Structure formats: structure tokens, C-alpha cells
Amino acid sequence: MRFKKLAVAFAASGGAAALALFALNPATAQAAGASTSYEANLQAINGSNASGTLMLTLNGDQATITEHATGLAATFSGKPYPHVQHIHIGAKGTCPTTSADTNGDGVISTTEGGPSYGAIGATLSTSGPTTPASGTVLNIAPSGATIDYNRTFTLDAATVASIQGNTGVIVVHGLDPATLSTKAQAEKSDLVPSLPLAATSPALCGALVAAQTTAVPAGGAATGAGGTSHTERNTLEVLGLAMVAGSVLLIGGRKLIPARTRS
Amino acid sequence: MRNVVKGWSPRSAATTLAIVLAVGGIAAFVVGYANRRMPPPRPSAAAAGRITPTTAPALRSTSTARPTASTRPATPSAATRFGRLPISISIPSIGVQSPIVGLGLNADGTVEVPSSFHEAGWYRYGVEPGQNGPSVYLGHVDSTSGPGVFYRLGALRPGDHVVIQRADGRLVTFVITGVRQYSKTAFPTLDVYADTAVPTIRLVTCGGAFDSATHHYLSNIVAFGQLA
Numbered sequence: 001m002r003f004k005k006l007a008v009a010f011a012a013s014g015g016a017a018a019l020a021l022f023a024l025n026p027a028t029a030q031a032a033g034a035s036t037s038y039e040a041n042l043q044a045i046n047g048s049n050a051s052g053t054l055m056l057t058l059n060g061d062q063a064t065i066t067e068h069a070t071g072l073a074a075t076f077s078g079k080p081y082p083h084v085q086h087i088h089i090g091a092k093g094t095c096p097t098t099s100a101d102t103n104g105d106g107v108i109s110t111t112e113g114g115p116s117y118g119a120i121g122a123t124l125s126t127s128g129p130t131t132p133a134s135g136t137v138l139n140i141a142p143s144g145a146t147i148d149y150n151r152t153f154t155l156d157a158a159t160v161a162s163i164q165g166n167t168g169v170i171v172v173h174g175l176d177p178a179t180l181s182t183k184a185q186a187e188k189s190d191l192v193p194s195l196p197l198a199a200t201s202p203a204l205c206g207a208l209v210a211a212q213t214t215a216v217p218a219g220g221a222a223t224g225a226g227g228t229s230h231t232e233r234n235t236l237e238v239l240g241l242a243m244v245a246g247s248v249l250l251i252g253g254r255k256l257i258p259a260r261t262r263s
Numbered sequence: 264m265r266n267v268v269k270g271w272s273p274r275s276a277a278t279t280l281a282i283v284l285a286v287g288g289i290a291a292f293v294v295g296y297a298n299r300r301m302p303p304p305r306p307s308a309a310a311a312g313r314i315t316p317t318t319a320p321a322l323r324s325t326s327t328a329r330p331t332a333s334t335r336p337a338t339p340s341a342a343t344r345f346g347r348l349p350i351s352i353s354i355p356s357i358g359v360q361s362p363i364v365g366l367g368l369n370a371d372g373t374v375e376v377p378s379s380f381h382e383a384g385w386y387r388y389g390v391e392p393g394q395n396g397p398s399v400y401l402g403h404v405d406s407t408s409g410p411g412v413f414y415r416l417g418a419l420r421p422g423d424h425v426v427i428q429r430a431d432g433r434l435v436t437f438v439i440t441g442v443r444q445y446s447k448t449a450f451p452t453l454d455v456y457a458d459t460a461v462p463t464i465r466l467v468t469c470g471g472a473f474d475s476a477t478h479h480y481l482s483n484i485v486a487f488g489q490l491a
Contacts, residue, residue, distance in 0.1 A: 035368070035388075039458050053453050059372070066452045212396030213456045215388040217374035220450035223413065224404040224469030224480040225380065229302045231475050234408055236295025243288025250281035257274045 035059045035215040038163060040170040040206030042069055045095060046107055047179055048203035052147070054170050056087075056208060057216050061160055064218065065124060067149040072203055073176035080143035083174040083203065084123070086135055089159050091118030093167030095205035106181040107201050110173065111190040117169035117205065121159035124149060124170075136192050136200065147172070163208055172204035295408075303404045303470060304417040305444060306484060312421040312441030314454050316461045316489040346431030347391035352383050352400060354466075356423040357415035359383070359402075363427075366401060374399075380406035383413065389456065392427040392435040393490070397456055397463050400427075404469040404480065413468035417442065417484045425464060425488060437464040437488040444470050444484050455485060462490040 035057055042052035052069025073081045096116040100108045120132040125140040130153045134140065142149050155163075162168050177185050177198040187197040227234065233241075349363045366375040366384040377384040383402040390396035403411030423439045445451055455465045464487075471482025 035372070037456075041458075053457050055453060055457060064372075068453050211456075212394075212458045213386075213389045213399075215368060216452060216456045217368055217386070218372035219452075220445070220447035220483040221374050221376055221401050221467050221469070222479055223376050223401055223467060223483070224303075224411070224473070225407045226299075226473040226475070226478060226480065227405040227408045228299060228410055228414070229405070229473035229480070230299040231473070232299075234295050234299050236298065236408060237292050238295075240288045240290070240292025240295055243284045243291060245288075247281040247284035247288060250277050250284065254274060254277045254281070257277060 036164075037211040037213055037216040038168070038208040039211040040208045042067075042170060042172065042204040042206040043095070044071075045113075045202045045205045046175055048072065048175055050172070050204050052172070052204055052206075054149075054206065054208075055211060055216055056163070056168075057218075058155075058160065058163060061154050061157070062152060063122075063155050064152040064216075065149060066216070067124070067147060067170075069147040069172060069204060070145065072145050072147065072172070073174055073198075074145035076174070076199065081145075081174055081176075082138040082141040082143045083147060083172050084136055084138065084141040084200070085147075085149075085170065085172040085204075086120040086124060086132075087122045087155075087159055087163070087208070088117035088169045088171050089119065089121030089162030089167060091167060091169075092116050093118075093162075093165075093169055093207055095169065095207060096202075105184040105187060105197075107175070107184045107187075107197060109190045109197060109201050110171075113171070113202055113205075117171060118162075118167065121162055121168070122153075122155055124151070126151070130154075166207075166209065168208035170204075170206050170208060171202050173200050173202055174198070175201050175203050298409050301410075303410075303414050303468075303484075305470060306417045306419075306442040310420050310442040312439075312487070314441045314443070314451075314487040316440070316459055316463055344391065346429065347393060348430045349385045349392050349398070349400075349427045349435075350430050351428045353426040353428075354419070354423065355426075356420070357418055359412060359415070361402070361412050363400070374401065376401055377403065377412075380411040390462075392429060392437075392464070393433070393462050395462055396459055397465050398427070399455060399465045399467065401467045404484070411468075413466065416466055416468045416486055417444070417470055419466075419486045424491060425466065425486075427464075435462070436491040437462075438491040439486050439488040442484065442486045444482050446471070446482050447480075450483060451485065454487070459489075464488040 037057045040054040044050050050071035054067040057064045094116045096108050096113040100112045120135045123130050123135045128140045175198040189195040189200040191200045351362050353360050361383045364384045365387045380403040386399040389399045392398045402413030405411045419439050419442045425437045427435045466486040468484050469480035470484035473480050
């Protein structure tokens, strides 16, 4: 009985201590309250065999995006293949299935995928504008077989609302023409008629959903003060040197002290 | 000798003090020097291992359907979440035993680190230990004068165990699968914080060269693991 009371008291105090431990301090509570992370598991579409992961952390209208994708088409006319990529918004918030290929050419074009993922809300360019209008500007698109993309920029209200409303979808474009049907290889892009269909068709697609980590931190961690790797002398060394110096001074100064003092 | 026997003499006292200072000073210097010349262990290439869990990644379903409430874990009640909070960490192979403090975000969006050099912390906007997803723990490699709680993190090897005790009393054991060092300018954000289909753990500390100008290490050491 007494033990039970003790146990209850112990549990209560432990609980209180744990609560105190995890009590939100105002500064960090504010930071996390303002940030929400979403993740898109990027999956191959149109037989691209590519894959990737994208995390988007929303803080007000600021989006910080970290993306890694591999297996994309590597070259286009002998140059690194530009892969335009966007946040699509305002539709079902899903990636299209093969049934979206309404013209039966074996390729789900960007337009054919529209009913699933919607229009462009923002362009994930490497520099410069991120507007829908810059959606097919090839020289500011990431390029090559592997994309490692990191950028923070401002989203418009419609894109923020779509992401928060779970209808944001990431689409990475650009297929290897050799993987397309003969018919599709001859077709022009539905978005930029001067380009082949392969150049602008989706290669990766992933719906943005709430990430398990509710707010992904920026960068690394400042988890060291250097005490074991300093190139400068530390306090203990300085103290030691001072003590030795003091000792030398004492021995030197000792001669000034009379050998004996009579009382 | 006569003075020593007969009584106090400033001269002999000065001699004694000089000897004490000399011996103590040399000892302090040697200890201080040794402290700053024992860089933390760096993960070996053999310890790089894997960073993705072995269990079939259920998250990579072939379905194009949007994940719905039924496929995502329900938001736990406050009481349930409280029970899952980590309260201590034990890593027997490198002699770590520490209580755990909660960590949030700094104003600049970077992750908070423990205020004590000798206590580990848990990133509380991440995942609780035992839940699907990455549960992230951070600890200092050193203080300004000696080793910190995660000093030996770089010596962890795949197969080593990490035991987290939760507020509900449950012990959650993880097995380390890989230990790697990264430049802070190329911190593996996705590998550390992205969704995982099973419960995973990430232990983070500092490593590499120390920049005496900025007072920061230039690299992070990350140990990756999954539920044992």
C-alpha cells in the first residue's frame, strides 16, 4: 500500500519532470508552428525508370525544397538533358495512370496528365524566376541524369493553398526519346511545339503529403565546441603555462628573500 | 633544514610554492594539450554500411492513388504521444548513457542542440522512437575543454545497438546499419529526415576539421539505424 502510494508519487513527479523537459519554449514553438514539411515520393512515369524524393518545408509563403532524383535521361542533343520541374496545383492532387493517355501514343503528355495533377503553380528552377510562365525555360532547369536540388523561394497564394489542401503534385519532365514509341518519337511537344514530345513529357511524379518529420530543419547541426580538436591553446594549457611561469618567477625572486628571519 | 625544523621561512615557502606551481603547471598543460589533441573517432569506410532500412519500403507502393487518412497513421492523442517520448538513451558499445532533452528549431531554421555538452537531445518535430519514420537524436562531440556525450559516435559500427527508454517505460532497441561523415555544406537532409517505412533512428554529432575562426566543426557524423 505504502509502496503503491510511493510509486504513484514517483510516477507523477517523473511525469512532471518529463513534461518540463519537453515543454515548448516560446521561440521554438513559434518556429515549428510556422514550418510544415511535405514529402513527395517521386515515382517513374512513362517508363522513365527514374526515382527520387523531394521534401518541401513551408514557412508562411517561403518554400525550402530539397530534392534528390536519379535515373533520368542524361543527355539531349549531346548536352546535359534539361529536366523542367514544377509544383502542379489545383486538381485531384494525384499522378496520372496509363488511362490518361487519351491519344494512345503510349505517352502521358503533360496536358494529358493535367486532370490528375493540374496546372503549374511554381517552377522549380535552379535560378531566376519560379513563376508558372518560366515553366519551360530550359536553361534554368536542373539537368543530367541526377538532380540534387536545394532552393528556397516564395510561392504564390494559390500554390500555398493547394499544398496545404493536399492537391500539390511534383512533376519532373523530360524523357529519353529512344524509350518512346515510333509514333510518339515523331510527335511535337504539347507545351513547346519547337521541342519533341519527349522533352516536356513527365518522367517523375509524386503527390506532396505531410512528412513524418513535421518540420525538417535547415542544414546540419552545431554539435561541437572543438575542445578535442582545437589548434589553439585551451584554458587548461594556458593555466599550466602561467603556473610554470609563476614558478620560474618565484625561484628567481627567491634570492630577494633573506635566507633566515630571526624572530 | 634548520628553518624547516624550527619554523616558517618565507624562502622555503617560496621554494615549496615554486615546486608545486611547476609540477601542477606541467600537469595542467599536459592534460590540456592531450585534451585538444585527441580528435574524435572518424567513421571508417567499412562502417558506411546502409542508410535505408532493409524492410520492403511499403511507402513506395505502385498505386498512384493519393495517400489518404486510412493509409497514414492517425494523429495520436496527447496522452499516447506523451508515453512515446524518449527519456534516456543507452549505447553500450561506446559507453553512452544519457537522459534526453527535447530539441526544436533555432530562429534561423536550423536544428537546436542540447545546452549541455553531456546530454543527448531528441528532435521533437521528428518521430517518436518506435513509430514509423526517422527518430533523430543529437549530441555534442565535445565541449570547449573535453569530450561530449557523442564523442565516440564515429566509432559506432553496423550491428551495434542503441536503446531508447520511453516515458511509458518501454525500451526501444535499434540496430546501427551505417555510420558516415558528411561536410555540413552537404548535409544529407533527405537521408536523415525523409519518411521511412519502418521505425528508424539517426544519431548526429560533429566531426572532421574544427574551424578555430568560426568555432564550428566543418562536418557532421551521422549514424543510421533501424528497429532491431
